[in-house]
Amino acid sequence: MMKLLAVLLVVLIAAALAFVRLAPSDPARWHQMPDSVTDRDLEGGAMRRVEGNLAALDTIIRDTARTRVLAGSVDQGMITYVTRSRVFGFPDYTTVRQSDDMLEIYGRLRFGKSDLGVNAARIERWLDRLGQAG
Known part of the structure; x- marks a missing residue:
């Protein structure tokens, strides 16, 4: 019985990890901004508002390991990674x-x-690099 429970636990953990890796990212849900962006840390994230150029920051972000564009472009004026x-x-x-x-x-x-x-x-590292490039 304990062996069966151990196998079930391993299967559940593997399924959860597979879901995390394979669940699709819906651009309609994630490619959006709140009405107001201010400099603040959130429980599950962060916001920053700084002077800068999207094309320059895009180059830096695309150079970040395990990062890809989900939606948007420099020409559109908004990108989600x-x-x-x-x-x-x-x-x-x-x-x-x-x-x-x-x-x-x-x-x-x-x-x-x-x-x-x-x-x-992560955002602070990007902004540090942007400041060094500018």
């Missing part, structure tokens, strides 16, 4: 919008409640 964690492949979504000479950045997790500051740290 998916960055996956190294081990388990948890997806985080970051949407960046050009608003005049300002960049509005909204990074958030998909699964769970707290990202333990991962999105804020």
Whole structure:
């Protein structure tokens, strides 16, 4: 009986991990911004509003490991990226919008409640690189 429970537990964990990695990302859900973007950390993400150029930041973000574009483009003025964690492949979504000479950045997790500051740290690394490039 214990062996059966152990096998079931392993199967459930494998199924959950497969779901995290393989669940589709719906652009209609993730490629959007809140009405107001301010500089603040959230329980499951972060927001930043800084001076900058979307094309320059796009180059930096595309150079980030395990990151791909979900929707949008520089020409459209807004891009949403998916960055996956190294081990388990948890997806985080970051949407960046050009608003005049300002960049509005909204990074958030998909699964769970707290990202333990991962999105804020990633955004800060990008902005540090953007500052060095400018």
